[in-house]
Amino acid sequence: MDVNQEILKKLLNRDKIKLWEEPYTLNDGELGILPEELCSKYAAETNLKTEILIECLENLRQHSYKKFIARKKFQETGVACLDIKITDEANIVKTEQYEINLNNHAIDLKQKIASKLGKDIYCLKMICSGRLIENDLSLRNQGVQNFSQIMVLIVPQSVSEAEKSFALQKDVQMTRATAEFLADHEAANANLDITDQNGKRLKLPEDEKRSLILAMSLQEKGRTVLKRKEYSHSLMLLLESDAEFKKCRSELLQVADNYANLCLDIVWCYLCLKSIKDLPDAKQRLEKCELCFRKSYGPNLERLSLLKGSTGNEKALYMRLHLMQGILAFHQGFYDESKCKLSQAQNEWSKLHVEDSKLTEVMSMGFTEREARLCLRDAEGNMNIAVEKIMQKREKKRMRQIEADKEDEERKLEKLLGKTVNDIQINATLYKQLKGIGIPNGAAKEALRITNNNFDKAIQILQEKRNELYFVPDPEFTEDCISTQMIEQLTNILGEIDEKLAKSILTGVGGSIEKAVEGIMEKGLGHFACKHEASTSKQAEKDENKEMKKRIYEDLLPDISRDAEDYLDLTLEEEAKFLEEYTKKLSLI
Structure with missing residues (x-):
């Protein structure tokens, strides 16, 4: 229209x-x-x-x-008329109407569309009200109504492109599977951190942490794909993330900016796929985004200013928000509102725009493009202040990393120490204190385990059961500590023995050749062989987990930025083009 x-x-x-x-x-x-x-x-x-x-x-x-x-x-008949907005591989959009009973499964509609387009159904993805439509559920049960607008994404179909299409869908599925594995294992083991806007770790219940890790992993992957301007692919990943975020407490989503940025990115995909005006979901998402920003940053960014000391880079998000609000208002016929929002976006863009010459000069000092752009915006174009801010941020990041490394070491040690008799985590600090006064590692761990972390009682029991506790294996001694010489010594005493079995025995006694020989003489080699066989089956499961973890590091984690401000690094080049396009359209009215 x-x-x-x-x-x-x-x-x-x-x-x-x-x-x-x-x-x-x-x-x-x-x-x-x-x-x-x-x-x-x-x-x-x-x-x-x-x-x-x-x-x-x-x-x-x-x-x-x-x-x-x-x-x-x-x-009269229950047959609905649906507005189908089809976006092809070249982002060319056309709208057609299809009739279908809403009790039909979604795949029936997909088959009708695919047949008319001469496409295979696996090449089509349907989105309605911000959610991916599932093939095996009825349209009615997925919120589709008479006159609903459904967005259809067509992924490529030529021979080489069909492979690309299959790879794209497989990538979404594998990304989700990888993210689920990451969420299940890392949330429980506390190996992956969720931080606030200032880069500090948040302490959350395990189930909520799992949901957030899954949602944020999918979001980061989607954002990486979005930077490559693969809008259809990105949208599918972002909508998967959206479904997971909605499983979290609403109050958490309203005070954290992650969900606000997700909504912003989804609507940006709509805009780049030329579908923003036809999706009521776009308006709702922009409203949620604005509400989240207000609660997270403060009505006038005062909370953000207090936390970070500046607000420059977050204003880039507001610029994108106001731009899309203005574009949406234009398509809804609210031209005065559109003019107001676009004017606001124009003013924000002018203040945020970084001159190429200044960007190049700061980068020539050895800083990255992201560091240069973000700090020049923060410093309102003053290069000296920008460089000072970069150095300050680097120092803060270095200090946070030192603190994080210490916490990581603490967590690894706690994992090795295990639980007390009352199923309480053995206190790593008390363990280190006992080590500091000359108590052997194994004895210190066992004393705290028996006494449920009571330091005074631990000292007492160490005195009472010195001979018994001082021979407890070192908990920090792992299979990696076993040397070839140690295995050779054990073999020289006992004769030929399987290398893996020898490692298993030595690990169990903290690497002590003497204890290994005593144990074998007392219990027999068969006892240790049975234990080793049982541990081998567990090792197979660990190896499988290792393989999955390898995929995480190869596929997913590279897309999870280590920079807390990565999402703020908007060049605003595309925003400027949209701003010019819609300002011109308004001038013709």
Whole structure:
């Protein structure tokens, strides 16, 4: 619908004129009478020539009559009329109408569309109200209604492109599987951190941490793909992330900016896929985004200013938000609101724009493009202040990394120490204190285990059971500590023995040759062989986990930025193009 029709539609709604009824439309759907008084009135209000005005009114009349007939048919037969917006591989968009009973499975609709387009159904992805439509559920159960607008993404179909399409869908599935593995294992083991806007770790319950890790992993992957301008691929990943975020507490989503940025990125995909005006989901997401920003950053960014000492880079997110609000308002016919939002976005862009010469000069000092751009924005273009800010950020990052490394070492040690008799984590600090006064590692661990982390009682029991506790294996001694010489010593004493079995025995006794020989003489080699066989089956499972972890590091983790400000690094080049395009459109109204 062009701009003139949008304006006329607004006037018709204001005057409560129903073009699909008499006298404007006859019973057979043909054109009735367009009163001269009405045409003159609207011509004066819109400054349109009479022939253009009548043509626009006729287009609106035909459209409204078709909707009236479709509504009547739905009431009588249950067959719905759906607006299908199809975006092909080249981001070319066309809209078509399809009729189908909403009780049908989604795959039935997909088959109709694929048949008409001459595509295979696996090449199509359908999105309605911000969620991916599943093939094996009914349309009604997935929120599809009469006149719903469904976005259809077409992934490539030529021989080479079909492989690319399959790879794309497989990538989404594997990314999700990898993210789920990461969430299940790392949330429980506390090996992956979730930080606030200032880079500090957040302490969350395990189940909530798992959901957030899964959602944020998918979001980061989607954001990486978005930077490559692969909008269809990115949108699928971001919608998967959205589904996981919605499993978290709403109050957490409202105070953290992750979900706000996700909504912003999803609507950005809609815009780049030329679908922002047709999806009611876009308006809802921008509203959620604005609400989250206000709660997270403060109404006037005061909370953010207090936390970080500046607000420059977060304003880039606001610029994108206001731009898309202005574009959406334009397509909804709210031109005054559109003009206001686009003007706001223009002012923000002017303040955020970084001159290429300054960017190049700061980068020539050995800083990255991201560091240069973000700190020049933060310093309002002052290069000396920008360089100072970069150095300050690097130092803060270095200190945070030192602190994080210490915490990582603490967690690894706690994992080795295990639990007390009352199933409480053995206190690593108390363990280190006992080591510091000369207590052997194994004895220190066992004393704290027996006494449930009571330091005084641990000292007492170490004195009472010195001979027994001082021979407990070192918990920090792992299989990696076993040397070839140690295995050779054990072999020289006992004769030929399997190398893996020898490693297993030595690991169990903290590497002590003497204890290994004593144990074998007392219990027999068969006892240790059975234990080794049991541990081998567990090792197979560990190896499988290692393989999955390898995939995580190769595929997913490279896309999870180590830089807490990565999401703020918007060049604003595409935003500038959209701003120019819609400002020009507004000037023609």
